[in-house]
Amino acid sequence: MKHVTIKDVAKRLNVSISSVSRAFNDKYDIKKETKELILKTAEEMGYFPNPIAKKLSQNKTFNIGVVVPEFINEYYSEIIIGIQEVFMGHGYQVLITQSDENPEIELKNVKTLIHSMVDGLIIAPTMESTNMEYYLKELNNGCPIIFMSRVKENLQASKVLFNNKKWAFFATEHLIRQGYSKIYYLAGSKNLNVSVDRIDGFKRAMSKHKIPKERYKILETGLLAEDGMQIMEDLIYNHDLPDAIFCFNDRVAMGVISILKSNAIKVPQDIALMGFTETRMVNLMTPRLSSVKQPTFEMGKSAAELLHKQIHNSLMEPQTIVLNGELTIRESSVRN
Amino acid sequence: MKHVTIKDVAKRLNVSISSVSRAFNDKYDIKKETKELILKTAEEMGYFPNPIAKKLSQNKTFNIGVVVPEFINEYYSEIIIGIQEVFMGHGYQVLITQSDENPEIELKNVKTLIHSMVDGLIIAPTMESTNMEYYLKELNNGCPIIFMSRVKENLQASKVLFNNKKWAFFATEHLIRQGYSKIYYLAGSKNLNVSVDRIDGFKRAMSKHKIPKERYKILETGLLAEDGMQIMEDLIYNHDLPDAIFCFNDRVAMGVISILKSNAIKVPQDIALMGFTETRMVNLMTPRLSSVKQPTFEMGKSAAELLHKQIHNSLMEPQTIVLNGELTIRESSVRN
DNA sequence: TTTGTTTCCGAAAACGTTTCCGAATAATTA
DNA sequence: TAATTATTCGGAAACGTTTTCGGAAACAAA
Numbered sequence: 001m002k003h004v005t006i007k008d009v010a011k012r013l014n015v016s017i018s019s020v021s022r023a024f025n026d027k028y029d030i031k032k033e034t035k036e037l038i039l040k041t042a043e044e045m046g047y048f049p050n051p052i053a054k055k056l057s058q059n060k061t062f063n064i065g066v067v068v069p070e071f072i073n074e075y076y077s078e079i080i081i082g083i084q085e086v087f088m089g090h091g092y093q094v095l096i097t098q099s100d101e102n103p104e105i106e107l108k109n110v111k112t113l114i115h116s117m118v119d120g121l122i123i124a125p126t127m128e129s130t131n132m133e134y135y136l137k138e139l140n141n142g143c144p145i146i147f148m149s150r151v152k153e154n155l156q157a158s159k160v161l162f163n164n165k166k167w168a169f170f171a172t173e174h175l176i177r178q179g180y181s182k183i184y185y186l187a188g189s190k191n192l193n194v195s196v197d198r199i200d201g202f203k204r205a206m207s208k209h210k211i212p213k214e215r216y217k218i219l220e221t222g223l224l225a226e227d228g229m230q231i232m233e234d235l236i237y238n239h240d241l242p243d244a245i246f247c248f249n250d251r252v253a254m255g256v257i258s259i260l261k262s263n264a265i266k267v268p269q270d271i272a273l274m275g276f277t278e279t280r281m282v283n284l285m286t287p288r289l290s291s292v293k294q295p296t297f298e299m300g301k302s303a304a305e306l307l308h309k310q311i312h313n314s315l316m317e318p319q320t321i322v323l324n325g326e327l328t329i330r331e332s333s334v335r336n
Numbered sequence: 337m338k339h340v341t342i343k344d345v346a347k348r349l350n351v352s353i354s355s356v357s358r359a360f361n362d363k364y365d366i367k368k369e370t371k372e373l374i375l376k377t378a379e380e381m382g383y384f385p386n387p388i389a390k391k392l393s394q395n396k397t398f399n400i401g402v403v404v405p406e407f408i409n410e411y412y413s414e415i416i417i418g419i420q421e422v423f424m425g426h427g428y429q430v431l432i433t434q435s436d437e438n439p440e441i442e443l444k445n446v447k448t449l450i451h452s453m454v455d456g457l458i459i460a461p462t463m464e465s466t467n468m469e470y471y472l473k474e475l476n477n478g479c480p481i482i483f484m485s486r487v488k489e490n491l492q493a494s495k496v497l498f499n500n501k502k503w504a505f506f507a508t509e510h511l512i513r514q515g516y517s518k519i520y521y522l523a524g525s526k527n528l529n530v531s532v533d534r535i536d537g538f539k540r541a542m543s544k545h546k547i548p549k550e551r552y553k554i555l556e557t558g559l560l561a562e563d564g565m566q567i568m569e570d571l572i573y574n575h576d577l578p579d580a581i582f583c584f585n586d587r588v589a590m591g592v593i594s595i596l597k598s599n600a601i602k603v604p605q606d607i608a609l610m611g612f613t614e615t616r617m618v619n620l621m622t623p624r625l626s627s628v629k630q631p632t633f634e635m636g637k638s639a640a641e642l643l644h645k646q647i648h649n650s651l652m653e654p655q656t657i658v659l660n661g662e663l664t665i666r667e668s669s670v671r672n
Numbered sequence: 673t674t675t676g677t678t679t680c681c682g683a684a685a686a687c688g689t690t691t692c693c694g695a696a697t698a699a700t701t702a
Numbered sequence: 703t704a705a706t707t708a709t710t711c712g713g714a715a716a717c718g719t720t721t722t723c724g725g726a727a728a729c730a731a732a
Binding site for chain 4: 015016017018019022028029030031034053055056057058059
């Protein structure tokens with residue numbers, strides 16, 4: 001199965017290969033009729049420009065690389081869809097890799113992508129790790145990189161962030177305003193700076209509403225439903241139950257709710273519940289779960305647009321985009 | 337930021353570029369010491385072979401394309417991870433595209449991937465559509481393609497399938513053996529051949545156990561939780577309630593269960609429930625949902641390995657791999 | 673010493689484009 | 703009419719590799 005090349009088309013029409021190239025690249029210095037003739041016969045012959053050769057001669061790959069911790073959950077999947085939407089529109093291919101929350105795999109992925117000559121990178125790091133130095137070095141070597149989601153605000157690079165402090169504050173304040181005051185926060189992992197930010201928001205709400213330290217707790221958990229189940233079982237075992245529980249994410253909340261149910265503890269009558277990073281499961285739980293919706297598609301789109309700008313204007317200085325969310329109140333956090 | 341090229345390395349050491357190339361490609365006709373010297377200085381100079389140029393000269397891209405209907409749900413995400421595991425080990429990049437269950441986008445994705453010269457394709461079609469003709473044409477043009485999941489068994493091409501008939505049969509038979517006999521099957525979409533297969537399995541279980549046609553129903557639904565909610569509301573409204581419900585997938589089951597709960601219908605005391613294509617949510621539902629687990633990672637791996645073989649042996653004749661699942665019984669389908 | 677084999681290496685073609693440069697023709701201006 | 707400018711095109715270099723071919727050097731065998 002030989003591919004038709006530019007030479008075949010040129011020979012067929014007795015024109016030069018440069019003319020065929022011009023026809024395909026919307027160049028000004030070609031007559032309209034010849035251009036059309038070339039395009040028509042090329043079409044007939046089943047010719048299309050070999051993208052590899054194009055990349056080599058233009059020193060661009062039209063590939064951009066994406067590194068995420070995982071895409072089993074909706075969160076990064078939706079972000080990726082946002083990224084693809086933007087870049088496919090610009091004729092780029094998006095190469096997706098996932099690091100399985102493992103910094104070593106993450107580093108390997110980034111290296112692979114850079115070695116395959118991507119024109120730019122979007123990275124959602126697993127955690128703040130030593131990898132960051134390497135990434136920043138690559139950034140200075142001329143490979144545009146956008147950081148996403150799990151990264152500190154003061155990092156000297158372009159990034160797209162969610163305002164975790166603010167929305168953790170709002171979510172907590174909602175619980176307080178509903179009359180709950182003994183509130184436990186299941187805080188994810190303290191290595192995650194998003195986690196730290198949400199703790200900050202949680203604390204600020206507490207201090208604003210003058211709730212004494214003895215009334216609330218911040219408990220480190222994992223990111224999975226199983227982690228929520230585990231910690232909830234411990235709390236029940238120790239007879240250490242609050243009014244309300246604010247969870248690092250919906251999965252943890254889901255774990256909590258399942259343990260509460262099997263212990264006949266009612267939500268929200270006995271304990272209110274609030275999630276974060278809203279997933280589609282919120283409406284399927286009974287009671288339906290209050291949560292904070294993050295603008296995943298928009299985050300993907302913003303990161304992609306930022307990167308696209310940066311690719312076409314390499315001297316642009318770093319920009320930070322902070323996006324807002326949406327607090328959706330459902331049955332799980334409403335006093336009857 | 338100029339990239340270091342093979343020429344720079346050659347010049348530095350006063351050797352020819354062919355020697356440098358040989359050093360990097362494990363060729364036999366180069367002295368061991370020169371090879372090591374070349375590799376060492378290349379490393380120092382920060383040189384690595386430009387993959388684009390390599391691709392051009394070898395007429396291979398070392399890219400393989402994947403087209404799935406979506407990856408918001410775990411199912412295809414896990415399959416993709418399986419595919420990546422195999423191909424990254426072989427030094428290939430996996431390009432992932434998703435068609436959003438839209439045959440037109442699917443076709444566009446396939447064309448994009450073929451135009452970007454992938455060495456092979458793995459396609460999970462949205463439905464049996466007219467696109468199949470195009471794909472088979474491309475297959476005959478020499479681009480190896482593996483079909484996955486939603487495709488007919490008699491298709492003349494390599495494919496990796498799940499044995500839907502068999503496991504729908506087992507799942508149904510389990511319900512019957514538990515003593516349920518008025519069973520409704522929420523059957524997904526009849527345009528999906530997996531759906532047709534599962535209906536077949538369902539019916540075979542019914543006829544094996546001599547359950548008369550008046551006792552069971554097959555109801556067409558969608559694939560989403562909302563579809564399960566919708567149809568369950570209708571059934572309740574019409575006072576048309578069975579002993580047990582077998583759902584096309586866990587999401588539909590999740591929708592059903594939420595409506596049952598809000599109508600105070602108990603699972604499994606009043607109505608038993610069985611899902612399919614097990615998701616991680618099964619253990620988080622109360623009661624925990626019985627379901628059929630599909631070997632997603634293995635499906636991905638099998639497809640990838642099959643494609644890899646096909647790429648290296650283009651004359652191989654089409655192969656069909658049919659994988660088995662696992663029926664996991666939990667509380668939702670067990671008579672107390 | 674001659675011949676034949678290995679072993680190692682360089683020159684150059686090939687992969688399929690884009691793009692720069694210059695030339696031929698046509699159109700415009702002086 | 704001559705000179706200038708636009709328009710359109712072909713030739714060839716460049717992009718960075720791999721690979722084929724042939725030749726030199728080194729070594730063994732005759």
